[in-house]
Amino acid sequence: MASFSARQGNGNALRLAVLLLCVMFIVDHAAAKVVPVGGSSGWLLGNKFSKLSIKAKDQLLFKYPAEAHNVVQVSSADYKSCNAKGQTKRSGYDQIALGPGTYYFICGVSDHCKKGMKVAVTVSK
Known part of the structure; x- marks a missing residue:
């Protein structure tokens, strides 16, 4: 027993x-949370973008009018020079999950990046 x-x-x-x-x-x-790039206003010209820090379980959300903007993930050098030769997303509602590291996103439309429509994202574990 x-x-x-x-x-x-x-x-x-x-x-x-x-x-x-x-x-x-x-x-x-x-x-885990969804982090809107540009806050509640979204990914638009005139918003203040520079750096974001998120955790690996979080997701970025780019909300924008697809006919006016896009989201391009680029290298650090292309981020600095506003060269939009990366993969373009155009849905207007792009939710992106990223692993740990630093990522760079710009708007590849016209001179939007040079006008400040770019963001560097650091993802921690």
Whole structure:
């Protein structure tokens, strides 16, 4: 009978460990957020952009009129020179998940980047 109680105790410990892992997973994912670039106004000319810091579980949201702007992910050098030779996104509602590192985004339309429509994003773990 003693061995039955020991096995039952081990089963309870395993169930408790699984429950704790589930709670930790839920809390970690609940803390993730969507970060709108440009705040509630969105990715528009005249907004103040420069640097953003987010966590790896967060997502960037670029909201903009697709007929007037775009989002191009570029290298650091292209960010500085406003060279829009990267991949273009044009939906007007681009939600982007990124891993740890530094990323650069510009608007590739006309001279929008030179007018300040660019953002450097640092993603931490």
